[in-house]
Amino acid sequence: MWALWFSRNKLILFVDTCLTLILKHPNPSAMVRWPPPPPSWVKMNVDASYSISNQKAASSIIIQDKMGQIMGSCFRIHNLFSSVFMVEVVAILHGL
Template identity: 50%
Template sequence: MIHWNPPPSNWVKVNVDAGFSAAKQLTTSGFVIRNEEGLILGSGFRVHNLVTTATMAEAIAALHGLQFASDMGFSHVILESDSKLTIKNLTFPGGDYSETRSVTFDVKVWARSFSGCRFEFTARQGNSVTHALAEEGMRRLEDCF
């Protein structure tokens, strides 16, 4: 069984996920920040218009998750996503030439603002809380932190 795993001591885990509706031309980015005990230290979702692909929505979710973690003052962050492509683009040592390259670049810039920052893939089952937040954003159609 796959489930959420806590970060090491003195680190936080930022789980991110995106909701996407091509019909509504609407996406949401959800994020949850938890410590090694599993306590939720922050969470929220943002609603976006005119994002045209799920891939871009996932990259934007990563960006917003890191921005929120930075705003909260965390120094050691593991960003976890169930998007293999997003994690691949963020960890690939060469240039990102995908449609998300501008967002990927911004995520990498934000990552340098932390003392430690890692990017990891998790299966959807390990990201269920964040997935639920992204879905809630699609229902509410407003930002919530």
């Protein structure tokens, strides 16, 4: 009985430790915030993804001013590229 009780307690401690590590949220003050661009500039953020199963890529662009106001945005599906890098390059050129 003691061996079962001891094993049970070790299992509970292990699960509790794992859950604490997995569910630990980052400190909000340590999170990266969106830094605004300088006055009279805009900031363009680009992201891309590629689906191997569909053999299609997608990209999105968002352009914001120093106040965070959206000045423009775009979402595109790409059939010609099989590289996320190339899709991001094309998205940057499109945004410019």
